[in-house]
Amino acid sequence: MKVFLPKETTMGETRVSMIPESVAKLANLGAEVEVEHGLGAAIQVADDAYAAAGGTIVTDREGAMRGADMVLRLRPPQNEDIALLKPGCVHVSYLEPFTNSDTVRKLAEKKVSAICMEMIPRTTIAQKMDALSSQANLAGYVSVLVACNEMKQIVPMMMTPAGTLPPARIFIIGAGVAGLQAIATAKRLGARVEAFDTRPVVQEQVESLGARFLKVDMGETGQTEGGYAKELTEAQLEKQRQAMAKACAQADVVITTAQVFGRKAPVIITADMVKGMKPGSLVVDMAVESGGNVEGSVLNEIVEIGGVRIIGFGNLAGRVPLHATLMYGSNLVNLVEHFWDAEAKAFNLDRDDEIIDGALVAFDGEIVNEMIKERMS
Ligand code: NAD
Numbered sequence: 001m002k003v004f005l006p007k008e009t010t011m012g013e014t015r016v017s018m019i020p021e022s023v024a025k026l027a028n029l030g031a032e033v034e035v036e037h038g039l040g041a042a043i044q045v046a047d048d049a050y051a052a053a054g055g056t057i058v059t060d061r062e063g064a065m066r067g068a069d070m071v072l073r074l075r076p077p078q079n080e081d082i083a084l085l086k087p088g089c090v091h092v093s094y095l096e097p098f099t100n101s102d103t104v105r106k107l108a109e110k111k112v113s114a115i116c117m118e119m120i121p122r123t124t125i126a127q128k129m130d131a132l133s134s135q136a137n138l139a140g141y142v143s144v145l146v147a148c149n150e151m152k153q154i155v156p157m158m159m160t161p162a163g164t165l166p167p168a169r170i171f172i173i174g175a176g177v178a179g180l181q182a183i184a185t186a187k188r189l190g191a192r193v194e195a196f197d198t199r200p201v202v203q204e205q206v207e208s209l210g211a212r213f214l215k216v217d218m219g220e221t222g223q224t225e226g227g228y229a230k231e232l233t234e235a236q237l238e239k240q241r242q243a244m245a246k247a248c249a250q251a252d253v254v255i256t257t258a259q260v261f262g263r264k265a266p267v268i269i270t271a272d273m274v275k276g277m278k279p280g281s282l283v284v285d286m287a288v289e290s291g292g293n294v295e296g297s298v299l300n301e302i303v304e305i306g307g308v309r310i311i312g313f314g315n316l317a318g319r320v321p322l323h324a325t326l327m328y329g330s331n332l333v334n335l336v337e338h339f340w341d342a343e344a345k346a347f348n349l350d351r352d353d354e355i356i357d358g359a360l361v362a363f364d365g366e367i368v369n370e371m372i373k374e375r376m377s
Contacts, residue, residue, distance in 0.1 A: 066085075069088075
């Protein structure tokens with residue numbers, strides 16, 4: 001089975017699909033791994049390291065794309081790449097399927113079997129393949145560091161002969177994978193941390209990290225069977241905003257991580273709430289790429305409103321690209337390994353398996369994922 005790892009072509013992307021150790025795992029399975037020349041340049045990993053791991057370095061991107069039985073990459077493929085893929089090729093990558101339906105359609109037209117990393121089900125067995133979680137975890141860590149870099153004060157409490165410095169107050173909205181890692185990182189740095197989430201089940205996890213859980217009575221909230229937050233009604237969001245305003249006014253840093261899978265992120269921090277915050281304080285909008293939790297946040301910019309700076313950096317995991325690649329590549333390898341037929345030395349696209357059933361979005365000329373089909377119609 002020929003597995004091709006093309007270079008990432010998306011502007012500004014610093015992560016790549018895999019580090020050499022992951023290539024070695026694929027080669028050990030018996031896959032013929034072709035690595036595009038310069039794949040690891042963004043993470044300072046040379047071609048030699050991929051070659052030593054068992055990959056064959058190729059310079060003919062088009063030829064390798066044409067001949068591949070499987071393509072493994074990070075970002076969605078461009079149309080020029082899709083045009084080269086052969087029917088039946090298994091293509092695995094992020095696909096941004098809810099905003100990028102054209103790519104899914106084109107993959108289907110080419111009869112490619114497209115596995116979408118965003119659609120890996122949230123089951124215990126699939127956790128090792130869950131790239132949304134692995135990248136969100138790193139992004140949560142980075143969100144705190146990004147804020148610290150911009151702060152005019154330190155985070156921990158310090159009692160010195162020159163005076164006592166109080167700990168920074170960090171308020172984190174959304175305590176999923178990213179939020180919990182942000183809480184843990186802020187606590188490690190010595191901040192006084194408060195957090196809120198609409199899923200009441202996370203209270204215990206927040207408290208076990210040593211943070212305070214802010215309770216807000218919003219009526220019925222909860223989560224879907226897939227573990228994601230349910231979308232709130234406008235009345236519930238308004239109640240939430242009122243409660244958040246007070247916590248934001250006291251905070252030195254607010255980090256928002258609230259997302260609703262497949263939908264636009266809810267606006268939680270309004271412009272009025274930003275006005276109510278202390279001058280010099282910061283907001284990091286981690287949901288900026290999916291619509292934003294903060295009114296006025298701008299992708300890849302720092303916006304100042306009344307002395308409060310709103311940080312809207314995208315691709316936070318890309319700020320730690322080596323570890324982000326290590327984790328994303330492991331997610332890919334775990335997926336390939338899980339469905340590897342050792343005798344045939346090939347990937348077995350088992351459509352009866354619930355992981356494939358959940359993540360396969362195009363197959364044999366059709367778009368096969370119901371959720372995506374529904375959103376396209
Ligand atoms: P996410 O990125 O979709 O959302 C981030 C957080 O924002 C979630 O905790 C969500 O509840 C919260 N949120 C949504 N709307 C909100 C609002 N209006 N106000 C405040 N918070 C709001 O979710 P996620 O972090 O990827 O994961 C959610 C859950 O799924 C977590 O409990 C996680 O442990 C679980 N999970 C399970 C698996 C698995 O079993 N394989 C994998 C990953 C995550």
